[in-house]
Amino acid sequence: MHSATHAAHRYPVHRLTLSNGLRVLLSPDHAAEVVAVSVVYDVGSRSEPADCAGFAHLFEHLMFQGSANLERSAHARYVQSCGGAFNGTTHLDYTEYFQVLPSTGLEHALFLEADRMRAPALTEASLANQIDVVAEEITGTVLSRPYGAFPWLPLAALLFDTFANAHNGYGAIDELRGTTVEQARRFFERYYAPANAVLCVTGDFSPARLELLVERHFGDIPSREVPARPVIHEPALARERQGDYIDPLAPMAAFASGWRVPDPADLVAYLPVLVASRLLVDGPLGRLSNRLTRDEELLAGLGCGLGITGEIFGVRDPSALVLSGTLLPGTELDRVLRVVDEEADRLAVDGPDAGELAAAVRVLRAQLIRSLDGLAARAQQMCVFELQHGDALRINDLGPLVNEITADEIRQAASQLRPERRATIELIPGAAV
Amino acid sequence: MTTTTSEFDLDTVPFPAPLRLPTVAERSLPNGLRLICARRSSVPLVEACLSIPFGDTEPGASMVLASALVSAPTLQDRLRAMGAALSTGVDADRLRIAGSTLAEHLADFLALLAEVAIVAEFPADEIAIAVSKGVRYSEIIRSEPSHRVLEAWNRRMFGDHPYGQAGPSAEAIARVDRDTVLDLQTRRMRPNDASLVLVGDLDPDATLDLVNRWFTGWSPGSDAVAMPPVPPWVPGDEVVDLPGSTQSLLRLAMPAPRHAEPEAPALAMACMVFGGYFSSRLVQNIREDRGLSYSPRSGVLHVAEASLITIAVDAVTANTTAVATEVLAELARMVTCPVTPDELDRARRYTAGSLRLQLSTLTGTAAVLLELDQNGLTLDWLRDQDDRLAAVTPDQVTEAAGRHMTASNAVSVLLCDKDKVFT
Secondary structure, three states: OOHHHHHOOOOOOEEEEOOOOOEEEEEEOOOOOEEEEEEEEOOOHHHOOOOOOOHHHHHHHHOOOOEOOOOOOHHHHHHHHOOOEEEEEEOOOOEEEEEEEEHHHHHHHHHHHHHHHHOEOOOHHHHHHHHHHHHHHHHHHHHOOOOOOOOHHHHHHHHOOOHHHHOOOOOOHHHHOOOOHHHHHHHHHHHOOHHHEEEEEEEOOOHHHHHHHHHHHHOOOOOOOOOOOOOOOOOOOOOOEEEEEEEOOOOOOEEEEEEEOOOOOOHHHHHHHHHHHHHHOEOOEOHHHHHHHHHOOOEEEEEEEEOOOOOOOOOOOOOEEEEEEEEOOOOOHHHHHHHHHHHHHHHHHHOOOHHHHHHHHHHHHHHHHHHOOOHHHHHHHHHHHHHHHOOHHHHHHHHHHHHOOOHHHHHHHHOOOOHHHEEEEEEEEOOOO | OOOOOOOOOOOOOOOOOOOOOOOEEEEEOOOOOEEEEEEOOOOOEEEEEEEEEOOOOOHHHHHHHHHHHOOOHHHHHHHHHOOOEEEEEEOOOEEEEEEEEEHHHHHHHHHHHHHHHHHOOOOHHHHHHHHHHHHHHHHHHHOOHHHHHHHHHHHHHHOOOHHHOOOOOHHHHHOOOHHHHHHHHHHHOOOOOOEEEEEEOOOHHHHHHHHHHHHOOOOOOOOOOOOOOOOOOOOEEEEEEOOOOOEEEEEEEEEOOOOOOOOHHHHHHHHHHHHHOOOOHHHHHHHHHOOOOOOOEEEEEEEOOEEEEEEEEEEEHHHHHHHHHHHHHHHHHHHHOOOOHHHHHHHHHHHHHHHHHHOOOHHHHHHHHHHHHHOOOOHHHHHOHHHHHHOOOHHHHHHHHHHHOOHHHOEEEEEEOHHHHOO
16 A cells, blocks of 8 residues: 555654763654653663672662652652653663653653763662662562573573673672662763763654753763773584573473574674574464474474564674473473474575565564554664664664565574574473472 | 754643544444544554454353464464464453554455454364463463462452453363364354454555455344343452462452443542552552562453452562551552642643553554443543543542542452461
């Protein structure tokens, strides 16, 4: 119907950099009277210091605890009084804060982000309170649930060797209790410099007016030195790794295998791996799903994705393709892995059928479009692409790049899924019936 | 540059601009199917949801039917060729077949959706796979503490009524065979009172014609289907013992007025002030002041035959008693510390804003239109939402809270390690 025009549709970006180094992306979209404001700092759990596992996440909580100007509950009160929603999330390689709100509230959101970029309140009371809240969060999402943090935490620990890549980004509750306000101040000083952040606004606004507002609120934040990015590169595995652990709450066995993938910043090499993963597993379908969950009935379910936490874009090198599944009672994991090797091999040697590839590409294109429909998600991705790819506009290239992927590139991508490059963690069910 | 900006005043917080509703085209087919179409052309996709009344069906059979309905590889391959996806879900009220497609394939997508709704074949091997998947899923979901507490909560509120379950048991799923599914399909996959919502880059009139073409041959069922009435409300407490658990899950519910009842707007505001959002009393007290819980929350839940105020709080074992005490104290405070004009104003603004945010995405718009339809409400009703909330006074909110948000009328369930909590 309108595909010709939409195929060429690209999200616009006006870009500016303030004198303190803050990078600003403005992407107007007048479809609804709503705006999203996203601030992404180039620090995540993989850049936290070795004696501070979990600190990036804990610090994210502290950014909601008031500032030099505002009391603790003010952030939520102002955003929600504007009719808006907010949150903060800590990722492997970045930390994001956002507000999405009726466009009438835009300047309030800018004020609030600038205010805490300038001077968050870091107090003993807030720190103690938020350690309690984070302890509740860790208990609820990791410790008290079956399959808590599976496969992310156990697989990262097996697939990687350095602290940066292998450690638990939630941290241990006991260790978090020992952290101090002084550590928080140093963390802020080091990682929350304006030049270590990207601000993006998407939605219903006038770029000319917004430029003035951004300068008004963020322009006078003093500039600080930007820390060097930590070196987190690790060589790929040369020999297969296997490990296991008991999950006392889990009723069924599960496994996850991870293979290292090309640097996600190199989209031309990375995207074929994404398409290959879809050819192997795509919801109920895909070559591996067909064999493992339907024809040979070895697994109760199977999933496959890029990114150790399931985040396809927004991760730096090193990253991984993760295949995980639930084993039916009686299934030997080795038998599953043999099928995996056979199918990876078949894809590497014969390549995909033309129709199979075209369908996978089409589905992926539709999913990419859908994932960028929300203003907050779009603003987040623009920030992340600006940080990690040096250009927010690269999000517009994803669809076209996926469209151009050839059967040869799929073969090449599949040829990397070798057993000797793989780490496999097995979850042993402590609550099997 | 000619652009200027006025002085910024943090405490002048703007109210969201007037609501902009999507333009919706509606039609009812003679067979009872309602079509609801809205154009939103910013992305080249169409979002679809077909919702069929499925109340008072056997939960195991419903689950297997839903699971096998779109699982066949040949069907999934046809969908993928359009860049489309379809999935199904079923609860005690309705079966939903939902998905999206690249807009350029809408005509083929609708033809396929009609085929699924009207002449699904349920091959024997798909039924077998759905049964085996369902049994495994049921085992895994039952290991989740959040599911265990939901089971006890629903049973305590609704007993033998279909709402009394939290999904079928593994045994009920294992009993399902193809004949059961075919029988359920014949009786219940009917257009009577079903609705189809389509939102996206489409021409509403042309789309209505297309839907008319594909769905007009869907014959209505003869049986009038009525959900049994819910049993009388019996307040009370229950403790579910989970030895070894490190986190306790507390759930409370009280009956609420239906959407269209005069008290509903005031009660919605009361729930918001109580625990409906981050700035609420409950979240500020037990999370931000006391650090006792990560994500305490409350809200109003409307299903076909019941409306409930729900409260959910999770806390580590050592904090269980403190959390329960504070929840009850905050409920009492809704009356002893009357809702202030400021609190009401904030709750109202947040509610107004949330609706605008929801309508800013394709999936959100489809969800709003579907929810309106399932609750028997119209777009005009939604248009008046801001005015209805504006008319609510703080006294009315406090009164509504006093009448409905009372611990003495609650069904409360606590899942915990009993020995550690009650020492």
